[in-house]
Ligand SMILES: Nc1nc2c(c(=O)[nH]1)N[C@H]1C(S)=C(S)[C@@H](COP(=O)(O)O)O[C@H]1N2
């Protein structure tokens with residue numbers, strides 16, 4: 001079953017295509033420093049910070065977590081949008097429930113294999129469409145697009161979705177990620193064209 005969440009734009013704007021974006025059927029690859037290599041046997045996904053229980057999964061354990069399949073749109077801050085991406089993955093809320101997040105948690109910082117980080121308020125993460133995705137269009141997520149696991153954030157510009165994600169850190173105070181430190185918007189709402197801060 002594929003759940004269609006492409007109508008989430010109604011919460012934010014009039015049009016499915018956010019202002020200043022153009023549609024593409026290609027899926028360009030954008031990374032700060034190329035696709036990192038990793039040893040699948042050593043790969044770990046870690047959940048830490050202000051949580052009741054630290055979690056750690058290897059690839060097999062991650063693949064056994066409950067997954068959902070969704071049709072989502074993808075909006076890059078550089079101006080292209082790709083409609084109808086089919087992602088399968090573990091919902092952010094599933095991970096948050098398993099770790100048990102403290103009542104003082106306000107913010108989340110995602111960590112990745114290439115040293116990339118990106119941050120979001122907790123409230124922007126506790127949404128059904130925020131996934132730790134390991135499949136794209138019915139295939140294992142390609143390396144260039146963040147395999148084995150990436151974050152997807154269809155309600156935000158795509159730099160909020162860390163590719164090659166290896167950790168999620170729950171914070172009691174905001175911290176800035178890689179592009180957020182370099183002038184990209186902290187809030188990144190595509191329908192409000194929050195590109196730069
Ligand atoms: N780990 C990591 N994640 C990342 C990036 C990166 O450089 N490293 N780039 C971000 C940016 S700026 C964008 S637009 C999207 C691009 O995703 P794509 O290459 O699958 O199109 O990934 C985001 N996630």
Ligand SMILES: [Mo]
Nearest residue numbers: 030077078159
């Ligand atoms: Mo980007």
